Amino acid sequence: xxxxxxxxxxxxxxxxxxxxxxxxxxxxxxxxxxxxxxxxxxxxxxxxxxxxxxxxxxxxxxxxxxxxxxxxxxxxxxxxxxxxxxxxxxxxxxxxxxxxxxxxxxxxxxxxxxxxxxxxxxxxxxxxxxxxxxxxxxxxxxxxxxxxxxxxxxxxxxxxxxxxxxxxxxxxxxxxxxxxxxxxxxxxxxxxxxxxxxxxxxxxxxxxxxxxxxxxxxxxxxxxxxxxxxxxxxxxxxxxxxxxxxxxxxxxxxxxxxxxxxxxxxxxxxxxxxxxxxxxxxxxxxxxxxxxxxxxxxxxxxxxxxxxxxxxxxxxxxxxxxxxxxxxxxxxxxxxxxxxxxxxxxxxxxxxxxxxxxxxxxxxxxxxxxxxxxxxxxxxxxxxxxxxxxxxxxxxxxxxxxxxxxxxxxxxxxxxxxxxxxxxxxxxxxxxxxxxxxxxxxxxxxxxxxxxxxxxxxxxxxxxxxxxxxxxx
Numbered sequence: 471x472x473x474x475x476x477x478x479x480x481x482x483x484x485x486x487x488x489x490x491x492x493x494x495x496x497x498x499x500x501x502x503x504x505x506x507x508x509x510x511x512x513x514x515x516x517x518x519x520x521x522x523x524x525x526x527x528x529x530x531x532x533x534x535x536x537x538x539x540x541x542x543x544x545x546x547x548x549x550x551x552x553x554x555x556x557x558x559x560x561x562x563x564x565x566x567x568x569x570x571x572x573x574x575x576x577x578x579x580x581x582x583x584x585x586x587x588x589x590x591x592x593x594x595x596x597x598x599x600x601x602x603x604x605x606x607x608x609x610x611x612x613x614x615x616x617x618x619x620x621x622x623x624x625x626x627x628x629x630x631x632x633x634x635x636x637x638x639x640x641x642x643x644x645x646x647x648x649x650x651x652x653x654x655x656x657x658x659x660x661x662x663x664x665x666x667x668x669x670x671x672x673x674x675x676x677x678x679x680x681x682x683x684x685x686x687x688x689x690x691x692x693x694x695x696x697x698x699x700x701x702x703x704x705x706x707x708x709x710x711x712x713x714x715x716x717x718x719x720x721x722x723x724x725x726x727x728x729x730x731x732x733x734x735x736x737x738x739x740x741x742x743x744x745x746x747x748x749x750x751x752x753x754x755x756x757x758x759x760x761x762x763x764x765x766x767x768x769x770x771x772x773x774x775x776x777x778x779x780x781x782x783x784x785x786x787x788x789x790x791x792x793x794x795x796x797x798x799x800x801x802x803x804x805x806x807x808x809x810x811x812x813x814x815x816x817x818x819x820x821x822x823x824x825x826x827x828x829x830x831x832x833x834x835x836x837x838x839x840x841x842x843x844x845x846x847x848x849x850x851x852x853x854x855x856x857x858x859x860x861x862x863x864x865x866x867x868x869x870x871x872x873x874x875x876x877x878x879x880x881x882x883x884x885x886x887x888x889x890x891x892x893x894x895x896x897x898x899x900x901x902x903x904x905x906x907x908x909x910x911x912x913x914x915x916x917x918x919x920x921x922x923x924x925x926x927x928x929x930x931x932x933x934x935x936x937x938x939x940x941x942x943x
Contacts, residue, residue: 548591548592548593551591552584552587552588552591554705555587555590555591555698555701555702555705556580556583556584556587556698558701558705560697560700560701561583561697561698561701564583564693564694564697564698565579565580565583565694566579567693567694568582568583568692568693568694571693579694582694583694583698586694586695586698586699587698587702589685590684590685590686590698590699590702591684591702592662592679592680592681592682592683592684593679593680594660594662594680594681594682595680595681596660598677598680598681599660599680599681599682600656600660603652603677603681604652604653604656607649607650607652607653607656608653610646610649611646611649611650611653611807613803614646614803614804614807615758615759615760615803615804615805615806615807616803616805616806616807616887617650617806617807617808617809618806618807618808618809618845618885619654619808619809619810620755620808620809620810620811620843620845620885621810621811621812621843621845622810622811623811623813626813626814627658627752627811627814629814630750630752630814631748631750631816633710633747633748634747634748634749634750634816635707635708635709635710635711635712635713635742635747635748635749635750636658636659636712636713636749636750636752637707637712637713637714637715637738637749637750637751637752638651638655638661638712638713638714638715638751638752638754639714639715639716639717639751639752639753639754639836639840640714640715640716640753640754640755640756640840641716641718641722641727641754641755641756641840641841641844642716642718642719642720642721642722642728643721643722643725643756643757643758643761643931644721644756644758644761644762644763645721645762645763646758646761646762646807647716647756648663648665650756650807650809651714651754651756651809652681654809655714658712659712660681660682660712661682661712661713661714662682662683662684662706662711662712662713662714663682663683663684663713663714663715664683664684664685664686664715664734665678665683665684665685665686666685666686666688666720682711684702686699686734688719688720699737700737700740700741701741703734703737703738703741704737704738704740704741704742704743705741707738707741707742707746707747707749708742708743708746708747710747713738714754715734715735715738717730717731717735717833717836717837717840718730718731718837719731719733720776721763721767722767723767723768723770723771723776724768724771724926724927724930725761725764725926725927725928725929725930725931726930726931726933726934727837727840727841727844727934729837730833730834730836730837731833732829732830732833735829735832735833735836736829739817739829739832740829748816748817748818749816749817749818750814750815750816750817751814751815751816751817751836752811752812752814753811753812753813753814753815753836753839753840753842753843754809754810754811754812754840755809755810755812755840755841755842755843755844755845756807756808756809756844756845757807757808757844757845757846757847757850757931757932758804758805758806758807758847758849759804759805759806759807759847759848759849759850759898759901759928760804760805760849760901760905761927762788762804764924764927764928765924767927768923768924768927772923804901805847805848805849805897805898805901806847806848806849806885806887808845808847808885809845810843810844810845811843812839812840812842812843813839815835815836815839817832820832820835841934844931844932844934844935845884845885846875846876846879846884846885846932846935847885847898848886848887848894848895848897848898848901849898849901849902849928850898850928850929850931850932851872851875851876851894851895851898851932852868852872852895852898852899852902852908853898853902853925853926853927853928853929854875854928854929854932854933854936855868855871855872855875855895856868856908856915856916856917856925856929857922857925857926857929858871858929859871861916861917861922861925862914862915862916862917863914863915863916864913864914864915865910865913865914865915866913868895868899868915869891869892869895872891872894872895872898873891875936876891878935878936879935899915902925902928906918906921907921907924907925908921908925
């Protein structure tokens with residue numbers, strides 16, 4: 471028998487000092503569990519407190535230079551935000567209704583709501599956003615394009631109520647939109663975007679969530695999911711989080727401004743507290759001499775869908791090609807990219823002026839303001855001149871057509887290289903020719919056969935200016 475007996479009482483001293491054989495992997499697991507338990511009880515709370523205190527001091531210093539400080543809502547712990555969201559009374563009612571409709575226990579419906587909340591709620595890191603993301607956005611933007619800041623009414627933006635929630639509403643031309651506007655708005659505040667399911671790929675998803683973006687399922691038809699998303703948007707709006715959204719819902723397949731969709735805008739307007747903060751919408755318009763996804767978008771539009779057959783191999787081949795050109799000293803940027811800011815629109819004032827403050831009317835008003843400040847660049851000008859001429863005209867007529875269009879537009883809209891009309895026409899023509907969309911034969915310029923839709927794609931980005939002018943005539 472193991473152990474030693476004294477006076478009929480078993481003594482375990484011998485058993486306690488016996489050698490126990492166990493596999494090395496089991497020992498490693500045991501020590502690991504012990505270390506985690508010790509750290510979680512004694513080290514992690516104090517370490518977290520130490521770093522959180524340092525973070526709070528850093529954010530306070532950062533807020534001193536930001537025009538719109540980062541609100542406490544955005545800095546709340548992700549776990550706390552998830553708990554607050556899933557225990558919201560509206561979400562609780564939606565959980566009960568979902569359980570009844572699906573014939574499942576309420577605890578199962580609750581776990582489903584929790585999963586949706588974990589999927590949606592971001593984990594904002596001011597260090598990552600301002601220390602890394604802004605620098606990368608600036609580097610990428612200036613490496614790929616000649617970036618220009620268009621119409622910008624500094625005084626109007628400064629007059630926005632400091633207590634209001636600011637929402638930048640933008641046209642959606644490219645996934646570069648996120649990068650450009652994030653950098654150009656960096657001195658004002660940190661932006662919170664709604665990002666589609668395309669970005670839910672590890673490790674990209676973790677980085678995007680850390681920049682304050684939240685993921686949405688564009689094809690979800692479940693009432694429970696919509697209620698969780700709606701309440702998050704409402705909470706963020708009431709919390710004063712500066713947001714950025716695309717009323718068009720997705721990338722333009724034709725290059726033209728698209729009719730607005732009401733999903734997120736409806737949540738933003740209807741889920742906020744009626745007597746809470748005002749919401750001020752700042753229209754933002756973006757345009758490019760080259761949209762990297764242009765061929766995919768045009769092909770999807772012609773196919774009658776929104777499926778973009780982009781393969782990772784194609785993307786990597788393009789990136790490696792650009793790097794190779796840079797290494798050989800033959801790299802050239804892809805034309806101009808410009809961003810303009812329109813006149814802010816207060817939701818409170820809009821609702822006072824409208825007899826029926828419906829979201830559809832607000833969406834239309836915002837798209838009009840976005841369209842009014844779309845930058846006019848060389849490639850869209852040349853593309854429109856060719857499209858209007860039926861696809862062919864001589865060089866002199868091309869430059870004359872460009873000059874006529876520019877004369878019909880407010881000066882603030884046009885972003886001509888060197889402020890030279892002739893050079894702008896030649897620059898736009900060179901970009902289109904380099905991409906195989908147009909060709910020259912002597913003094914004649916014409917669209918390449920089969921590329922007419924691509925030329926029209928760029929022409930459409932400024933077509934609304936001339937449609938408005940035709941209506942006025």
